[in-house]
Amino acid sequence: MAKGYWIARMDIRDPERYKDYVAATKAPFEKYGARPVARGGAATALEGTARARNVVLEFASVQTAIDCYNSPEYQIAAKIRQKAADGEIVVVEGV
Numbered sequence: 001m002a003k004g005y006w007i008a009r010m011d012i013r014d015p016e017r018y019k020d021y022v023a024a025t026k027a028p029f030e031k032y033g034a035r036p037v038a039r040g041g042a043a044t045a046l047e048g049t050a051r052a053r054n055v056v057l058e059f060a061s062v063q064t065a066i067d068c069y070n071s072p073e074y075q076i077a078a079k080i081r082q083k084a085a086d087g088e089i090v091v092v093e094g095v
Contacts, residue, residue, distance in 0.1 A: 003058055003094035004065035005037070009051035010087035015020035017084035032068035033060055051087055058094075065091045 012018045028034075037056040059065035066072055069089065 001061050003060060004032040004050065004062035005056070005059070005092050005094055006034070006057040006069070006089055007092060008053075008055040008057075008087060008089045009075065010053040010055075010081075010084045010085040011051050012053060014027055017080065020083040021077055021084055024080055028068055028071050028073035028077065029057070032064055032071070034058070034068060053085075053087075060093055062093050 039055050039057050040053055043050060043054050053073075059068065062079040069078075069091070
């Protein structure tokens with residue numbers, strides 16, 4: 001079974017509130033076995049519009065990644081994030 005990856009690209013509007021989001025993700029990420037591959041750090045835009053913060057999380061499968069996103073625990077965190085940042089989250093299948 002192929003692993004699943006979250007790719008999250010964010011521009012943070014409220015850094016203090018975003019810290020609350022990060023804290024709220026701890027429980028769902030642990031529950032669903034999320035493993036950070038890239039979290040913040042330097043990024044270089046080669047094409048298109050870059051975002052200030054980029055995160056890649058590895059999950060055991062695409063379905064696990066989707067289940068984590070849809071979980072009640074993560075949806076609490078998502079509501080916090082949506083007030084603090086603009087961005088996109090996609091799930092992709094690993095090779």
